[in-house]
Amino acid sequence: xxxxxxxxxxxxxxxxxxHQRNPTRLLFQHELNRYHPAPDTPGAxxxxxxxxxxxxxxxxxxxxxxxxxxxxxxxxxxxxxxxxPELAAERKxxxxxxxxxxxxxxxxxxxxxxxxxxxxxxxxxxxxHQIGMPYHWGPNGYSTGDSANELASMALDPNVHIQEVKALxxxxxxxxxxxxxxxxxxxxxxxxxxxxTERTGTED
Amino acid sequence: MAADGQPSRKGFFTDTSxxxxxxxxxxxxxxxxxxxxxxxxxxxxSFDNSGRLSADTWRHVAFIExxxxxxxxxxxxxxxxxxxxxxxxxxxxxxxxxxxxxQRTGEDGGSGGGDFRWLMSSDVCKHCTSAACLDxxxxxxxxxxxxDTVVVQEDICNGCGYCVPACPYGVIDRREVxxxxxxxxxxxxxxxxxxxxxxxxxxxxxxIQFGDLDELRERAERRVEDLQEAGVSxxxxxxxDPGNGVDGAGAFFLLLDEPEVYGLPPDPVVTTRDLPSxxxxxxxxxxxxxxxxxxxxxxxxx
Numbered sequence: 030x031x032x033x034x035x036x037x038x039x040x041x042x043x044x045x046x047x048h049q050r051n052p053t054r055l056l057f058q059h060e061l062n063r064y065h066p067a068p069d070t071p072g073a074x075x076x077x078x079x080x081x082x083x084x085x086x087x088x089x090x091x092x093x094x095x096x097x098x099x100x101x102x103x104x105x106x107x108x109x110x111x112x113x114p115e116l117a118a119e120r121k122x123x124x125x126x127x128x129x130x131x132x133x134x135x136x137x138x139x140x141x142x143x144x145x146x147x148x149x150x151x152x153x154x155x156x157x158h159q160i161g162m163p164y165h166w167g168p169n170g171y172s173t174g175d176s177a178n179e180l181a182s183m184a185l186d187p188n189v190h191i192q193e194v195k196a197l198x199x200x201x202x203x204x205x206x207x208x209x210x211x212x213x214x215x216x217x218x219x220x221x222x223x224x225x226t227e228r229t230g231t232e233d
Numbered sequence: 234m235a236a237d238g239q240p241s242r243k244g245f246f247t248d249t250s251x252x253x254x255x256x257x258x259x260x261x262x263x264x265x266x267x268x269x270x271x272x273x274x275x276x277x278x279s280f281d282n283s284g285r286l287s288a289d290t291w292r293h294v295a296f297i298e299x300x301x302x303x304x305x306x307x308x309x310x311x312x313x314x315x316x317x318x319x320x321x322x323x324x325x326x327x328x329x330x331x332x333x334x335x336q337r338t339g340e341d342g343g344s345g346g347g348d349f350r351w352l353m354s355s356d357v358c359k360h361c362t363s364a365a366c367l368d369x370x371x372x373x374x375x376x377x378x379x380x381d382t383v384v385v386q387e388d389i390c391n392g393c394g395y396c397v398p399a400c401p402y403g404v405i406d407r408r409e410v411x412x413x414x415x416x417x418x419x420x421x422x423x424x425x426x427x428x429x430x431x432x433x434x435x436x437x438x439x440x441i442q443f444g445d446l447d448e449l450r451e452r453a454e455r456r457v458e459d460l461q462e463a464g465v466s467x468x469x470x471x472x473x474d475p476g477n478g479v480d481g482a483g484a485f486f487l488l489l490d491e492p493e494v495y496g497l498p499p500d501p502v503v504t505t506r507d508l509p510s511x512x513x514x515x516x517x518x519x520x521x522x523x524x525x526x527x528x529x530x531x532x533x534x535x
């Protein structure tokens with residue numbers, strides 16, 4: 030029987046079913062792989078926005094080949110995040126400027142593209158903002174940038190072991206991310222505010 | 234092939250209503266013509282990071298995001314405009330309906346679902362019938378080919394740059410590293426071998442169509458009629474009219490909005506059009522000055 034489970038990171042409770050998350054999913058307890066608090070629990074609002082990742086026409090997978098090619102790199106030269114005008118106003122994000130996206134795993138920086146294509150979702154009577162991120166960048170190559178995969182958690186589906194990189198939650202703030210230790214400190218500060226422990230998000 | 238043995242005039246018809254913004258034309262052009270990379274600049278201009286045509290960008294895909302509704306039951310190429318009696322509206326099939334996910338969104342509870350469209354258009358050198366770049370070139374580097382296209386010979390160009398301000402579309406440009414002028418050649422080397430230009434070959438939706446200009450014009454007229462009949466009343470041709478300021482472009486476009494929206498000049502005029510009249514006026518002024526000077530000397534003597 031088909032059923033519906035919410036993703037590991039989600040701002041919403043499962044509308045269909047008593048189990049919030051798939052009880053057969055595979056989780057990995059690791060200090061770099063912390064999960065977000067369940068919706069409607071204290072600390073869930075620390076990561077209030079929905080993130081999804083996708084491809085661009087110009088690049089291939091994580092960009093390991095296409096980011097080394099000048100003709101493709103110049104067409105999409107930088108890692109960016111797409112936000113709607115409402116979210117940009119809420120978080121004072123500047124079109125063409127920098128933003129830092131934070132999860133319990135890591136913080137990455139990306140250029141901001143404010144676009145009407147990103148619309149707030151209206152679910153369960155409230156609206157939640159989306160952040161769209163292509164995942165083609167990394168530290169090497171001709172065109173470089175932070176990797177969207179840094180934000181995702183390892184929570185695998187039981188059948189084919191695919192991690193959840195298409196649906197997660199995060200916070201976004203204007204400006205570039207801190208470097209070195211300060212980057213770790215920022216992620217830890219978010220975890221502290223959300224009350225994230227090694228048990229968080231492991232319930233079904 | 235025309236009756237006199239000359240090949241017929243070749244050109245591009247770029248139908249932007251089916252452009253999907255893949256930029257394959259930009260890459261294919263650069264690969265074939267060995268055009269250098271144009272800089273890693275993030276322009277925050279939708280998905281367009283090329284910006285404009287230049288010496289190192291001979292095809293440029295513009296991305297325009299608009300807060301305008303698409304028609305319902307529409308393939309995504311335009312909208313029936315309000316009150317147009319002849320434009321067919323959405324057809325009610327009597328099926329039960331509900332909103333698409335994400336349609337009922339927004340802070341207002343979502344009456345504005347779908348009021349967005351994304352225009353994409355691949356721009357290129359227009360290969361004008363009256364080409365100002367050709368008129369002003371002092372070395373003969375720019376020449377008109379047997380296909381009635383306008384091409385720069387890079388081994389003759391001396392980099393004077395007269396052609397750059399002469400172009401009414403801002404297409405031709407000088408390459409900074411070598412100073413010479415570069416632009417689309419309509420793949421002159423491929424045409425000679427019976428091949429179509431690289432961009433048209435690479436275009437997956439046939440948004441870029443290459444062929445005999447007469448035939449392309451007919452095809453474009455039919456396409457506009459089809460779109461208008463389907464309710465896309467904003468469809469129009471740009472640059473195809475032999476009576477326009479450049480006497481008709483060899484590369485013309487089907488647009489879904491005003492040309493300015495795409496960054497195209499609405500009424501371009503060949504910049505050398507007024508040159509004869511300017512020379513006549515300058516000549517008349519010179520004659521008057523000379524006559525005045527002569528009169529002044531003649532007056533002193535008496």
